[in-house]
Amino acid sequence: MNVKKLDLGYLNSKTILVTGVSRGIGKAIAEKLLLLENIVIGTSRELKSLDELTKNFKKNFYPFELNLESADSIDNLVNNVGKNFGKLDVLINNAGMLGEIKKLEHCSFKIWSDVINANLNNQFLLIKSLLPYLKLSKKASIINLSSTVGREPRADWGAYAVSKAGFEAVSTILSQELEDARIIVNTVNPGGTATRMRKEAFPDEDQSKIPQPRDILPIFLYLCSDQANETGERFDARDYIGILEN
Numbered sequence: 001m002n003v004k005k006l007d008l009g010y011l012n013s014k015t016i017l018v019t020g021v022s023r024g025i026g027k028a029i030a031e032k033l034l035l036l037e038n039i040v041i042g043t044s045r046e047l048k049s050l051d052e053l054t055k056n057f058k059k060n061f062y063p064f065e066l067n068l069e070s071a072d073s074i075d076n077l078v079n080n081v082g083k084n085f086g087k088l089d090v091l092i093n094n095a096g097m098l099g100e101i102k103k104l105e106h107c108s109f110k111i112w113s114d115v116i117n118a119n120l121n122n123q124f125l126l127i128k129s130l131l132p133y134l135k136l137s138k139k140a141s142i143i144n145l146s147s148t149v150g151r152e153p154r155a156d157w158g159a160y161a162v163s164k165a166g167f168e169a170v171s172t173i174l175s176q177e178l179e180d181a182r183i184i185v186n187t188v189n190p191g192g193t194a195t196r197m198r199k200e201a202f203p204d205e206d207q208s209k210i211p212q213p214r215d216i217l218p219i220f221l222y223l224c225s226d227q228a229n230e231t232g233e234r235f236d237a238r239d240y241i242g243i244l245e246n
Contacts, residue, residue, distance in 0.1 A: 001230055003222045004243050011225045012037040015085050017130070019066060020095025022049035024195035025145070028213035029092060029220050034061055038224075041081065043095065068095055068118040071125060078129040087136035090224045092143045093123055093167075098197050099159045112159040119163030124170055131183075139182050143223050144171045146187040151234065168234070175232030184231035186223055190216050191238040211241060218244045 016033055020026040021042035030042050034057040043066035044050050050063035064080060067073040081088060099115035100107055127142060134140040149157040150164025168187055175185040192198065192210045199207065216237035221244065222228050223235075 001222070001228070003218055003240050006218075006222050006225055006227055006244060008036055008221065008244070010227075011221060013039075014089040014224065015039045015041070015087060016090040016092065016224060017041040017043070017081065017088055018092040018094055019043045019068070019126075021053065022046070024197070025190055025193060025213045025216070026092075026094040027053070028217060029094065030061070031057075032214075032217055032221065033224065036221075039085070041085070043077065066095070068097075068122045068126070069114060071122065074122060074126050074129060078126070081130065081133055086133070088130055088133040088140065089137045090141045090143070091127065091130055091134060092145075092220065092224075093126070094145050096123075096145070096163075096197075097160070098200055101156050101160075101201055102158065103156060104158055107158050115159035116163050116166075119160065120166045120170070123167060127170075127174070131178075134183055135181055137182070139226055140184070141223050141228060142171075142174065142183060142185045143220060144168075144185070144187045146171075146189045146234070148189055148191065151189065172232055179231065184223070184228060186230060186233045186235060188219055188223070188235045188237050191236060193237075211238065215241050218242075 016038050018026055018030045021030040022044040030040050034040050039060050041062045043064050045067050047065045053061050054063050064077050066077050097115045097118040099111050144167055146168055147164040149161040150168055153161040153165055171185050171187045193216055218240040219235050219237050
């Protein structure tokens with residue numbers, strides 16, 4: 001692979017669904033893809049939080065409400081994608097829940113269940129439900145956001161780490177099962193990035209000293225492009241910071 005040789009001039013006119021675009025990494029990804037003249041279907045728990053993107057990109061941004069804790073909300077989104085767009089070229093599963101940062105013995109089972117549902121069970125449901133539309137693309141890509149603690153679980157990260165580890169497994173299985181369907185499936189670990197979720201986990205950290213969401217975009221743009229053929233891979237977004245000049 002050669003991310004540096006990616007010509008962003010050819011990354012356009014795709015229909016791309018990005019979850020969790022009201023802020024942070026999801027918003028940065030959506031904005032860049034919109035500037036490159038792709039159609040972006042963006043989701044958030046609260047539709048009003050997407051007003052800025054809707055105002056700035058009237059022609060090619062389509063906002064939808066999505067609550068990943070609700071199967072009905074997922075069904076509604078999938079039905080709208082089928083009815084209004086017909087096919088999907090890229091699915092970027094960015095939205096998720098942090099839950100509690102504490103020892104397992106002190107975790108609330110209710111919060112544990114909510115995190116596993118939002119970050120794993122219903123992510124699987126969303127992908128499964130959208131596969132018929134991804135299969136209509138000439139070349140589709142599924143990009144699942146992972147985490148360092150999903151790849152190397154550690155104390156106190158509880159349901160979040162377990163959900164991300166499970167999502168890594170789902171991604172690996174899908175990459176093997178979809179090899180003949182012209183759909184690549186990969187995970188991307190953003191690493192420490194200046195987001196609200198990161199601030200919740202590390203409230204005393206100076207976020208001006210870590211990468212901003214816009215800094216980690218290169219690997220996402222590459223995996224959205226027709227140039228990407230890798231599947232079943234685990235990428236670290238920090239490895240590609242600064243690699244694209246255009």
